[in-house]
Amino acid sequence: MMKVRRYLRGSGRVLAFVFIASVIWLLFDMAALRISINDVNSQLLKERVIKEREIFKQQQSRVTQLMKRGFKNPVQRVDLAVTHAGKGPLSSGVRLAQVYRQGGRKQDQMLRDNQGNSFQQQADNLPKADHSKSVVSEHLEGAALQNVTSKHGDLAKKKAVNLDLNGAKSEVPEVLSHTTQASPGIQKNKLAPLPTSRKEPVKTGDDGQIPLDKTDPKTKEKVKDELTKTGAKVTQHQTEDAHPVKTTPTHPNKDVKEKEINIHKEKKQVGTIEKSDLHATKEVPKSVIKLGAGEDSKDNATAVRKPGVHKVLSLDMTLAPRDANAVGQFGQAALVASHEDAEVRKRWDEGHFNVYLSDQIPVDRAIPDTRPETCAQNLVHDDLPSTSVIFCFVDEVWSTLLRSVHSVLNRSPPHLLKEIILVDDFSTKDYLKEPLDEYMSQFPKVRIIRLKERQGLIRARLAGAAAAKGEVLTFLDSHVECNVGWLEPLLERVYLDRKKVPCPVIEVISDKDLSYMLVDNFQRGIFKWPLVFGWSALPEEYIKKNNMTISDPIRCPVMAGGLFSIDKKYFYELGAYDPGLDVWGGENMEISFKIWMCGGEIEIIPCSRVGHIFRGQNPYKFPKDRQKTVERNLARVAEVWLDEYKDLFYGHGYHHLLDKSAIDIGNLTEQIELRKKLKCKSFKWYLEKVYPDMVAPLVKAEGLVFNRGLRKCLALQKGSLSFETCDLSKQSQLFNYTWMKHIRQQDLCVAPQDKGSGFALQLCDNTKPELRWFHKSSNSALAEHLITEFVSHHMCLEAGPQGDSLHLSPCVPNNAFQKWQFTHYHAQ
Numbered sequence: 060m061m062k063v064r065r066y067l068r069g070s071g072r073v074l075a076f077v078f079i080a081s082v083i084w085l086l087f088d089m090a091a092l093r094i095s096i097n098d099v100n101s102q103l104l105k106e107r108v109i110k111e112r113e114i115f116k117q118q119q120s121r122v123t124q125l126m127k128r129g130f131k132n133p134v135q136r137v138d139l140a141v142t143h144a145g146k147g148p149l150s151s152g153v154r155l156a157q158v159y160r161q162g163g164r165k166q167d168q169m170l171r172d173n174q175g176n177s178f179q180q181q182a183d184n185l186p187k188a189d190h191s192k193s194v195v196s197e198h199l200e201g202a203a204l205q206n207v208t209s210k211h212g213d214l215a216k217k218k219a220v221n222l223d224l225n226g227a228k229s230e231v232p233e234v235l236s237h238t239t240q241a242s243p244g245i246q247k248n249k250l251a252p253l254p255t256s257r258k259e260p261v262k263t264g265d266d267g268q269i270p271l272d273k274t275d276p277k278t279k280e281k282v283k284d285e286l287t288k289t290g291a292k293v294t295q296h297q298t299e300d301a302h303p304v305k306t307t308p309t310h311p312n313k314d315v316k317e318k319e320i321n322i323h324k325e326k327k328q329v330g331t332i333e334k335s336d337l338h339a340t341k342e343v344p345k346s347v348i349k350l351g352a353g354e355d356s357k358d359n360a361t362a363v364r365k366p367g368v369h370k371v372l373s374l375d376m377t378l379a380p381r382d383a384n385a386v387g388q389f390g391q392a393a394l395v396a397s398h399e400d401a402e403v404r405k406r407w408d409e410g411h412f413n414v415y416l417s418d419q420i421p422v423d424r425a426i427p428d429t430r431p432e433t434c435a436q437n438l439v440h441d442d443l444p445s446t447s448v449i450f451c452f453v454d455e456v457w458s459t460l461l462r463s464v465h466s467v468l469n470r471s472p473p474h475l476l477k478e479i480i481l482v483d484d485f486s487t488k489d490y491l492k493e494p495l496d497e498y499m500s501q502f503p504k505v506r507i508i509r510l511k512e513r514q515g516l517i518r519a520r521l522a523g524a525a526a527a528k529g530e531v532l533t534f535l536d537s538h539v540e541c542n543v544g545w546l547e548p549l550l551e552r553v554y555l556d557r558k559k560v561p562c563p564v565i566e567v568i569s570d571k572d573l574s575y576m577l578v579d580n581f582q583r584g585i586f587k588w589p590l591v592f593g594w595s596a597l598p599e600e601y602i603k604k605n606n607m608t609i610s611d612p613i614r615c616p617v618m619a620g621g622l623f624s625i626d627k628k629y630f631y632e633l634g635a636y637d638p639g640l641d642v643w644g645g646e647n648m649e650i651s652f653k654i655w656m657c658g659g660e661i662e663i664i665p666c667s668r669v670g671h672i673f674r675g676q677n678p679y680k681f682p683k684d685r686q687k688t689v690e691r692n693l694a695r696v697a698e699v700w701l702d703e704y705k706d707l708f709y710g711h712g713y714h715h716l717l718d719k720s721a722i723d724i725g726n727l728t729e730q731i732e733l734r735k736k737l738k739c740k741s742f743k744w745y746l747e748k749v750y751p752d753m754v755a756p757l758v759k760a761e762g763l764v765f766n767r768g769l770r771k772c773l774a775l776q777k778g779s780l781s782f783e784t785c786d787l788s789k790q791s792q793l794f795n796y797t798w799m800k801h802i803r804q805q806d807l808c809v810a811p812q813d814k815g816s817g818f819a820l821q822l823c824d825n826t827k828p829e830l831r832w833f834h835k836s837s838n839s840a841l842a843e844h845l846i847t848e849f850v851s852h853h854m855c856l857e858a859g860p861q862g863d864s865l866h867l868s869p870c871v872p873n874n875a876f877q878k879w880q881f882t883h884y885h886a887q
Contacts, residue, residue: 368438371544371666376469377423387420390427390575390670410456410538411674412570422461423469426575426670428543429566431609434666435544443550445477446624447529451519452537453484454491459538459672461498466541468502475546477529479505481537482522485513515642521635524627532630535669536621540568540575542668549624549667552612557626558659562618563667575670580609583663584617585750589711590648590693592617598752612662616655616750620647622669623661633657634733637695639725645692652700655749657739690716691724699730702742704755709825710798717826754886760796760835762882763787766858767843768875773865775804780818782862787882796881799823800831800848811847811854811867818865832856834879835887840872845879 387393393416395403406414448467452460460481467479481499483491499505508526510519524532531553535541545563552561562584567576581597597613607613637649654661694716697705709717716722746755763785764773772785774792786792795803801823802809808823808830824830829849835842845856847867855870855877871877 367441369441371435371437371439371547372472373428373435373543374470374472375425375543377425381423381425382421385421385424386416387424387573389425392569392572392574393420394572410459410672412456412538412672413573414456414458416573417456417458417462420458420462420573422458423465424462424540426466426540426542427577429575429577429668430542430544430666431580433608433610434548437548437610437666439547439551440554443475443547443554444530444626445475446531446533446546446550447478447480447523447527447627448476448533448535449480449482449520449523449527450535450537451482451484451516451523452486452491453513453519454486454488455537457490457495460491460495463535463537463539463541464499464502464505466539467535468504470541470543471546475550476504478527480523480526481505481507482519483507483509484515484519485510517636517640517642517646518638521638524630524635527627530627531624532627533624534622536671538568538672538674539622540670542566542670545667545669548664552662552664553624553626556660557629558654560618560623560625560654560659560661561612561664561667562615562623562661563669564663564665565619565622566668566670568670568672570672570674573672580665581607581613583613583615584619584647584651584661585753586617586648588755589708589713590645590696592619592647610665612664614749615661615663616753617651618647618661620650621671629659633659633737634730637699637730639695639727639730640692641688644689645696648693649696649700652696652742652745653739656700656742656745657734657737687722691722694722694724695727695730698724698727699734700742703757704742704746706757706798706825707755710759710800714799714825714828714831719826756885758795758797759886760881760884761794763792764794764802765880765882766876767878767880768860769858769862771858771862773879775807775820778820780809780820780865782858782865794881796832796834799825800833802832802845811849835884841870843878843880844870845877846870 382388395416399415403413403415410417448471450460450463464479464481467476479502481495486492496507499507506526508522510522514522520534523534531550533546533549541563549561549563552559564578564580564582566578568574569576579596581602582594583597584592585595586592597607601607605611633650633653636646640646640649651661690713693708694713697708701708716724746753765771765785766773766782769782771782772792773794774781774783774789775794776791783789783792791804793804795801797803803823806823807820809832810819810821810827810830811817812819821827821830829847831848833846833848834844841853841855847854847856853870854867855874856879857866857868857874857877859865860876868874868877
């Protein structure tokens with residue numbers, strides 16, 4: 060105790076006080092820290108609860124959206140799954156956003172390199188609604204159409220339209236009193252497998268005939284003449300005001316039915332416009348109408364800001380609730396087991412794609428909505444024109460043909476879809492005859508036209524156009540899948556300007572795994588010499604200069620030709636397709652040049668998207684030699700539309716087409732007169748205004764013709780060739796090296812004489828091979844030589860050492876007197 064007192068005296072007392080105070084301070088700090096930690100934990104817990112509530116609200120909102128739209132774009136929301144045929148989904152960690160944005164063949168490698176999370180959980184959340192019962196009925200009511208039903212459920216009697224084009228007269232088919240109701244087997248057969256047995260034929264009545272365009276007598280006569288050449292028979296599967304057959308699912312989704320009240324709001328968009336609204340409609344600015352930022356976007360009804368317009372209808376109907384586990388559902392890639400590879404290879408040649416897998420995928424499968432986000436907010440007019448969708452096919456694969464038709468029926472507003480016309484170009488497959496008639500009989504809007512002999516795509520389209528009743532013709536290939544909201548944006552462009560010809564963005568359906576792949580944006584159709592179609596990205600400077608957004612229409616120099624819409628009257632004003640074109644090939648060039656040069660415009664519409672199976676080759680045979688057919692068609696296009704630029708076409712490997720004895724391109728008088736009548740612009744105008752980035756020099760080289768050994772230039776004096784000191788100001792020394800391989804000055808061409816080594820000047824003639832010279836055609840040792848094509852063995856133009864002669868000699872690579880140079884080279 061004494062020791063303690065001793066330590067607490069003086070400075071020790073102070074130290075003790077400091078120690079005790081420190082301990083007390085430390086205790087207060089620990090208490091404050093604990094209180095602070097509790098506050099942080101409380102805040103974190105609070106934020107977590109708020110976040111969970113937000114996630115729950117988003118899920119509810121998403122479910123509501125799915126209920127309204129049937130199936131919404133999973134590109135940025137759903138993981139991609141690879142499915143095995145008949146075995147359900149496999150796992151994959153690849154995001155659809157990654158896959159679709161890659162485009163093309165990159166997807167195959169990504170699918171092999173990535174495995175991970177399952178698609179199943181999110182797929183289960185997608186609605187399995189009876190859309191055919193709810194959405195279809197509501198829209199049909201909104202369109203003020205009458206539902207016609209068959210009393211007995213039997214196949215209704217129909218008027219077959221006889222397109223026997225050998226002397227048949229035209230008359231309008233009668234309106235039927237009953238729709239055709241398909242047999243129960245067909246309605247339940249969701250996959251619509253390839254028919255394996257003959258079925259009972261569709262009942263038909265007396266033959267009717269197809270009407271021609273009444274508003275254009277000249278067109279009527281022209282179409283009559285054209286159709287007279289092509290025999291055809293038409294099976295009609297449509298009444299004037301009939302509606303699609305409704306099918307009731309066995310196990311409807313009760314939760315979805317409770318949500319169907321949201322769909323009822325959309326029927327207001329489809330209703331016919333009252334007369335009092337017509338004036339208001341006309342006042343809408345003729346441009347792409349969009350909602351401003353912050354405007355309501357929950358449903359189409361509330362989106363209408365002024366009379367006469369509505370949001371694009373995002374329809375995706377189906378005949379029965381979708382099976383989320385089906386092969387290829389939602390545009391997923393599908394694989395087959397290794398033991399099935401032999402069957403895949405065996406059936407590949409039927410369509411030059413995976414036919415075996417296609418037959419296992421539902422004919423009305425869902426695909427991802429790949430449109431830019433702003434497209435769903437765009438407004439279109441209520442009184443858009445109706446359209447006839449025309450499919451031309453020959454020996455098409457059953458499942459892809461049905462999938463094409465179903466995609467149009469399921470994703471097109473019923474009041475705008477006047478009809479679907481299937482033009483059978485004399486198919487040989489049995490399943491495309493009576494079984495196809497019976498299957499399509501359940502869809503009143505589908506008609507089948509059968510040509511009595513093989514005509515080819517071009518004349519088949521002309522036959523379909525002649526039969527069409529819609530105000531707009533929409534041509535589609537028979538192996539496509541139309542996406543959500545595909546139709547209205549096309550019809551809107553025609554509504555705004557009848558001379559606009561809109562095309563959808565053509566996306567890729569893989570020929571191997573049938574997956575649906577997004578293509579790059581800002582793609583347009585172009586051509587390269589010699590009139591070869593291709594795709595090209597818009598120049599970056601063009602996008603910036605025009606302040607383009609991802610959903611703006613894209614000016615397209617050349618359409619792909621397989622998928623586009625066009626006002627029917629305008630189509631015939633343009634003379635339709637050149638009837639002199641055979642089978643297939645070049646028709647897209649012909650109609651593209653015609654549209655642009657004769658006052659129209661071609662646009663690609665990013666808000667309209669259609670998937671297409673790109674096949675490695677045509678699965679069908681050409682009535683004539685394929686290459687010769689395409690070459691002949693292109694020659695007709697060049698002669699009518701390219702003006703002086705046609706030399707570029709012939710000069711890129713088609714010199715042989717100039718020999719009239721070898722190939723007959725037919726009479727061009729009618730087409731040339733049509734161009735004069737329409738007062739079409741020149742091809743030079745087209746290159747300058749429509750396709751300015753196309754390189755199209757009229758000659759390959761021009762200027763002085765300089766001889767390296769002599770150091771002088773070739774000159775034309777008084778009808779003979781000589782050498783002079785080079786002078787660009789002298790017209791006599793200026794020559795062109797043309798695409799026809801001529802050394803030309805005005806109308807005279809340098810030509811070797813038939814005998815000896817002398818030369819003569821002849822009037823230029825593109826058909827004469829003796830006037831042609833090879834020059835700079837490669838990087839070989841003879842690139843600077845002028846090699847005559849007339850002599851079988853290589854003979855080159857050579858200058859005499861004294862400059863007093865010009866003759867042909869065997870080619871020697873290092874002989875400077877055989878080397879020639881033009882002042883300017885525009886092409887090699």
